[in-house]
Amino acid sequence: MNRLLTFLLAAVVALCPSGISASERDVRPFVVVIDPGHGGKDYGAIGKVTNEKTINLDVALRIRKMLSEYNGIEVVLTRSTDTFLSLQQRADIANAAQGNLFVSVHVNSVDRRSKNRLTVKGASVYTLGLHRSNANFEVAKRENSVMELEPDFSTTYQGFDPNSTESYIIFELSQNKHLTQSINFAQMAQGELVKTAGRADRGVLQAGFWVLLASAMPAALVELDFICNPTSEQFLHSVKGKEKMARALTDAIVKYAEAHPGTMPVSKNMVVDEASEPFDMEESEPEDAAAPEQKSAATKGAVTYRVQIMACDRRLSDNSPEFKGLKNVDSYRQGGFYKYTVGGDFPTEDAAERYACKSVRGKFPKAFIIKWRDGQRID
Numbered sequence: 001m002n003r004l005l006t007f008l009l010a011a012v013v014a015l016c017p018s019g020i021s022a023s024e025r026d027v028r029p030f031v032v033v034i035d036p037g038h039g040g041k042d043y044g045a046i047g048k049v050t051n052e053k054t055i056n057l058d059v060a061l062r063i064r065k066m067l068s069e070y071n072g073i074e075v076v077l078t079r080s081t082d083t084f085l086s087l088q089q090r091a092d093i094a095n096a097a098q099g100n101l102f103v104s105v106h107v108n109s110v111d112r113r114s115k116n117r118l119t120v121k122g123a124s125v126y127t128l129g130l131h132r133s134n135a136n137f138e139v140a141k142r143e144n145s146v147m148e149l150e151p152d153f154s155t156t157y158q159g160f161d162p163n164s165t166e167s168y169i170i171f172e173l174s175q176n177k178h179l180t181q182s183i184n185f186a187q188m189a190q191g192e193l194v195k196t197a198g199r200a201d202r203g204v205l206q207a208g209f210w211v212l213l214a215s216a217m218p219a220a221l222v223e224l225d226f227i228c229n230p231t232s233e234q235f236l237h238s239v240k241g242k243e244k245m246a247r248a249l250t251d252a253i254v255k256y257a258e259a260h261p262g263t264m265p266v267s268k269n270m271v272v273d274e275a276s277e278p279f280d281m282e283e284s285e286p287e288d289a290a291a292p293e294q295k296s297a298a299t300k301g302a303v304t305y306r307v308q309i310m311a312c313d314r315r316l317s318d319n320s321p322e323f324k325g326l327k328n329v330d331s332y333r334q335g336g337f338y339k340y341t342v343g344g345d346f347p348t349e350d351a352a353e354r355y356a357c358k359s360v361r362g363k364f365p366k367a368f369i370i371k372w373r374d375g376q377r378i379d
């Protein structure tokens, strides 16, 4: 092989994630798995104007969007559309993602015969354990009973019967090594649901939820409020209500992630947050200059600048841990490699350089600036 080509290939491969030192690899983003309960043929609890699966998904998608404003946190959703997933599939997704935290989002309800059906209200956050009251048992039974919608559920769940009291003995016997951390998060989430979303406080509780048992990480199941109470349902159905509940859970997740050792530090992502300025105003370009988030705003023929962080022979997903929490990742192909840039297009080399210094080189010391025109790199 041509010596120059060999050299170039070696240089490119050196930038590849496999070349990252072990210590850098150990520090990865905090991975939160959000599990919008129910979906598809399983509606969950039904209200007068809406249903549980729709609220759960809507709130989960809002949380994902809110968390995208933070570096150092990666979000995995068990479902992002209206599809049916078994409880085991949800746990499998969480375990495959090696999550640091599992948050299952649900909406509560009580039986049609309950006298307090129209007045019962409030949020509660559950961790795994054996129920201490009948009411908690009823919630676990209802949430676990979705396994009956699976054709072969008694094999999958090893004979577990969601409606039999005896089955729940496994929750007493199972060791729960994540309990302290789970309760820690549950308290944060419950606190925020009361403070930020204004929900009545039903407290942090324990019950036997299969999905929590099967997820090998700190885990909590959130019951946002009661859909059978018309006032609560109105809140659960409103955009304002969903936004507040998502904000509450987002703040709790951030707080928990910030206190979590062994993962990357969490910081507010100035690139995505429209309210904050990307640079010091004094140093910044004129107002009409492309801010980092306006990544495809470049007009035809115009030259822009990008910050390249790595090249690799594999295609990586946008939220791959290899990007170390940096957002706004673009890629292009050149010479058989995928090359990755962050932060979008910058109007001048200086602006790109400032961004690289301030936000990128701490994580990718070898990041460099490339020239870009009409969708491709120019040199």
Ligand SMILES: [Zn+2]
Residues within 6 Å of the ligand: 037, 038, 044, 045, 052, 105, 106, 107, 143
């Ligand atoms: Zn549910």
